[in-house]
Amino acid sequence: MTWDQSQHCAISEYERDVDLDQQVKKDDNEWIEKLLAAEQASPEFEGTITIDLSMPAAKDMDDGATVGSAANMAALLENMKSDVNDLCSELETAAEKLAQAKDAEAAKDACILELKAKMAEQASVTGKHRSSSPSSSKATSSADHQRSRHARLRRLTEGQGQNLRNQHTSSQVAHSSLDAYLNSLPLGNYFGNDSCQKSPCVTQVLFQNVQGLPFPVTHDKQKGLFKCWTDERVGIALLAEVNLQWSAVPRGHKWFDQVKSFTNQGHFSSVSYYEHQEFPTPSAHQWGGCSATLLHKVARRAKSGGKDETGLGRFSWIKIRGRDIRQQESQTDGPPAGPLDLVVVSAYRPNKEGTNAGSVWNYQRNYWLSKGVTMDPRDKLTLDLVDLIKQWKAAGCEILLGLDANKDVSYNSPSSFRQEMRSEGLTEAILHRHQGPYPATTQSWMTDTPINGIFVTNGVRVTAGGYLDFQHYFKPDHRGLWIDIDLEATLGTPPVTSPSFQPCRLTLADGRSVDRYIKAAEAGYRHFRLLQRLTQLAEDISLQDGYPTANQQDRFNTIHRQAYEIRQKAERNCRKLSMGKVHWSPQMQQKWDRLHLYQLLILGHRQVRTSSRKVRRLLKKTGLTDAWKLSEADLRQRTSRLQRGQAEACPSVAPGISGDPIGSGPESQEGQHQSLYQTDSSPADGTKEET
Numbered sequence: 281m282t283w284d285q286s287q288h289c290a291i292s293e294y295e296r297d298v299d300l301d302q303q304v305k306k307d308d309n310e311w312i313e314k315l316l317a318a319e320q321a322s323p324e325f326e327g328t329i330t331i332d333l334s335m336p337a338a339k340d341m342d343d344g345a346t347v348g349s350a351a352n353m354a355a356l357l358e359n360m361k362s363d364v365n366d367l368c369s370e371l372e373t374a375a376e377k378l379a380q381a382k383d384a385e386a387a388k389d390a391c392i393l394e395l396k397a398k399m400a401e402q403a404s405v406t407g408k409h410r411s412s413s414p415s416s417s418k419a420t421s422s423a424d425h426q427r428s429r430h431a432r433l434r435r436l437t438e439g440q441g442q443n444l445r446n447q448h449t450s451s452q453v454a455h456s457s458l459d460a461y462l463n464s465l466p467l468g469n470y471f472g473n474d475s476c477q478k479s480p481c482v483t484q485v486l487f488q489n490v491q492g493l494p495f496p497v498t499h500d501k502q503k504g505l506f507k508c509w510t511d512e513r514v515g516i517a518l519l520a521e522v523n524l525q526w527s528a529v530p531r532g533h534k535w536f537d538q539v540k541s542f543t544n545q546g547h548f549s550s551v552s553y554y555e556h557q558e559f560p561t562p563s564a565h566q567w568g569g570c571s572a573t574l575l576h577k578v579a580r581r582a583k584s585g586g587k588d589e590t591g592l593g594r595f596s597w598i599k600i601r602g603r604d605i606r607q608q609e610s611q612t613d614g615p616p617a618g619p620l621d622l623v624v625v626s627a628y629r630p631n632k633e634g635t636n637a638g639s640v641w642n643y644q645r646n647y648w649l650s651k652g653v654t655m656d657p658r659d660k661l662t663l664d665l666v667d668l669i670k671q672w673k674a675a676g677c678e679i680l681l682g683l684d685a686n687k688d689v690s691y692n693s694p695s696s697f698r699q700e701m702r703s704e705g706l707t708e709a710i711l712h713r714h715q716g717p718y719p720a721t722t723q724s725w726m727t728d729t730p731i732n733g734i735f736v737t738n739g740v741r742v743t744a745g746g747y748l749d750f751q752h753y754f755k756p757d758h759r760g761l762w763i764d765i766d767l768e769a770t771l772g773t774p775p776v777t778s779p780s781f782q783p784c785r786l787t788l789a790d791g792r793s794v795d796r797y798i799k800a801a802e803a804g805y806r807h808f809r810l811l812q813r814l815t816q817l818a819e820d821i822s823l824q825d826g827y828p829t830a831n832q833q834d835r836f837n838t839i840h841r842q843a844y845e846i847r848q849k850a851e852r853n854c855r856k857l858s859m860g861k862v863h864w865s866p867q868m869q870q871k872w873d874r875l876h877l878y879q880l881l882i883l884g885h886r887q888v889r890t891s892s893r894k895v896r897r898l899l900k901k902t903g904l905t906d907a908w909k910l911s912e913a914d915l916r917q918r919t920s921r922l923q924r925g926q927a928e929a930c931p932s933v934a935p936g937i938s939g940d941p942i943g944s945g946p947e948s949q950e951g952q953h954q955s956l957y958q959t960d961s962s963p964a965d966g967t968k969e970e971t
Contacts, residue, residue: 472714472746475512475762482743482764483515483578487626487682487734489722489758492523495533495564504754506542511753512762515578518626518682522569526553528560539573549573550585552596554643568640569593570626574600578767583621592644594661595627597668599677602771622740622770623672627683629661658686662700669704678739678770679706682732682761689733690718698733706735709763710745723750723757734763741766785855793855800853804846814839871922873902878919885912 478484486509494501509517526534539547553569560566570593574582583601588594602620630640644657653660669679685697690711692699698708710733711718721732736742745763752760786797805811817835821828828836877898883890899905910918 470747470749471719472710473744475746475748478513478744478764481766481768483767484513484762484764485516485518485624485680485682485734486512486514486760486762487518487520487732488760489520489628489684489732489756491521491756491758492565493519495524495529495538501754502538508748508753508760509542509575512748514762515575515767516624516680517571517573517575518624519571519573520626520628520682520684521567522551522553522571523565523567524553524569525557525560525564525566526551526569527555528564535571535573539575543575545576546579547573547575548579548582548585548598550587550596550598552587553593555591555593556643556647567638567643568628568630570596570628572596572598572624572626574598574624581767581771590647592647593628594644595625595665595683597623597625599623600767600771602678620772621675621677622767623677623679625665625668625679625681625683627661627665627681629658629683629685629687631686632658662697666700666704669706673705673737679735679737680740680765681706681735683735684732684758686731688729688731690716690730701735705737707738708733709736709740709742710734710747710761713742713745719747721747721759721761732758732761734761736763736765739770741769783857784851785857786851787855790855797850797854800850801847804850805843808842808846810839810843810846870902873898874904875919875922877902877904877907878915878922881908881910882912882915882919884908885915 475484490505508514535549535551539549549571551569551571554566557566572585578600581600583599585596585598587596600622602622604620628640630644632641641657648655648657648660655663665681672679681701687697689698689708701708711730717728718730720728721730734745743764743766748760748762750759786793788794813835817832817839821832877895880890880895880898884895895908899907
């Protein structure tokens with residue numbers, strides 16, 4: 281700040297001071313009185329002095345007045361200079377404090393970055409040591425499950441970032457960038473390994489608290505669950521809190537029917553629910569319940585299944601067949617003789633005591649009180665699970681337990697649930713593979729506390745594991761937990777294969793297929809001259825009294841093999857099988873093509889990379905040669921109409937855009953050919969409207 285600027289600020293402050301202003305007016309009045317007295321005493325000054333009340337003219341003063349006014353002005357300037365100096369010193373002090381605060385903030389950020397770097401370095405060293413340990417399997421060190429350095433750093437610092445974000449309130453509306461906005465949101469990304477990177481030889485186990493299943497198969501939630509199973513290639517699905525009384529579900533909507541509509545490659549399920557409810561609700565809704573399901577190739581290994589024998593629906597389990605262990609007579613140590621099976625368990629541990637009479641905790645509490653048991657239902661479930669685990673382990677089985685504990689499963693105190701499972705030889709597979717801090721597994725808990733877990737015994741070969749994103753496939757409060765296991769190494773047996781059923785193409789009831797078969801077989805016989813060759817071979821053998829030589833036997837085998845291959849080929853081409861797996865019709869295909877075109881154009885508006893050749897082909901195929909002129913809002917409107925199965929009103933949305941003929945008659949075909957050759961100068965009334 282310069283001297284002129286400081287003086288200007290001081291004068292402005294001085295003029296606002298009331299007391300000092302009164303003092304200035306008093307001094308001016310005294311000076312005016314002295315000046316008037318001097319004018320009266322000296323007649324020669326008459327008419328030569330012009331008095332300015334705002335600022336006196338020093339050159340027109342007499343000696344006494346000049347000396348007095350100069351003294352006053354000097355005093356005023358000294359006061360102003362003193363005030364300016366005080367103000368400058370205060371500003372310098374404030375600037376020093378601000379600089380110190382900025383230095384402290386920068387030092388704090390540097391410490392946080394240094395801490396993150398150290399944690400990342402420690403995590404990389406720990407990961408290398410774990411991958412080089414002899415107990416780790418080959419799949420553990422494979423590149424399919426290795427994460428990048430940035431991803432590992434994000435995972436390790438996820439909990440600390442959450443604490444820093446909690447310090448900022450939601451009142452911060454403006455964000456400097458998209459990254460800043462995304463960082464302000466609560467953490468909901470995946471944790472652990474990336475589920476998209478998996479080896480084809482592993483089996484994925486998925487545990488999910490679905491918070492209620494709708495029994496109509498066409499429900500969006502059911503579709504989202506099945507899409508999750510397909511995309512993640514799930515082989516073992518463990519579900520908790522199904523919230524259905526299966527005895528009250530209508531026929532055709534049972535869990536077996538729902539899974540059957542999902543896959544035709546085999547499945548095996550075990551469900552449990554509360555069986556002591558006397559009057560079921562019309563909607564079949566009931567809190568709690570579990571299910572365990574084996575899919576595809578894993579279902580062929582199913583040995584048996586079971587559920588909670590008390591009828592409370594606390595857990596369900598399936599036993600997967602493993603190798604047989606025949607202990608030698610000389611051996612005294614090792615597992616007992618018998619099968620080495622894998623038992624997969626799905627369990628639900630209820631919440632604490634609540635006021636809702638229909639809650640899981642309350643009806644389990646009432647049941648145990650009727651049996652004379654006063655123990656908390658949560659502790660009773662843990663005790664019963666421990667007893668079952670001991671029985672299965674005594675029989676030589678491996679255990680895989682997925683459950684919603686409604687309790688911190690990462691806590692390591694002696695009374696924690698994790699420690700109770702560890703005392704029985706079960707470790708939490710995901711938390712054991714990855715370092716903390718651990719994110720939450722449900723949205724309803726405000727703290728970073730995982731309450732769901734997958735516990736396994738030492739014999740289960742886990743190659744990867746983690747948490748899925750929140751609301752990735754459908755919208756429950758809980759996220760999905762998954763692990764990849766080497767099922768063949770765990771069970772010690774090769775995968776069981778069963779031939780798939782193929783229907784016969786040649787049927788005598790279909791005359792057209794019979795005609796095609798005979799025509800194709802005769803053409804093959806004529807091409808290879810089988811009848812002539814067979815007749816010649818028969819004559820040669822008859823000349824030798826019916827005893828063929830080795831050469832003649834080879835000739836006969838060649839003719840027989842060629843005839844068999846000709847008949848096989850004729851059967852493959854005699855009839856085309858319509859399996860009914862895909863819903864299709866020409867009208868539906870036209871709608872799908874239009875929907876695909878609109879989606880590609882929307883991506884183009886978003887500057888997303890798309891195939892221009894694909895867009896060009898769809899423009900010609902659908903007849904919408906001017907659809908690229910539509911705005912993104914119009915494209916979204918048309919897409920929503922198609923998804924709802926409604927017809928589009930093209931002229932009302934954007935005049936000049938060709939319509940979407942959906943008919944199959946000659947008029948619609950003519951409209952398609954006309955729209956292909958429309959130009960920008962085509963009249964608006966040349967468009968067609970769908971009916």
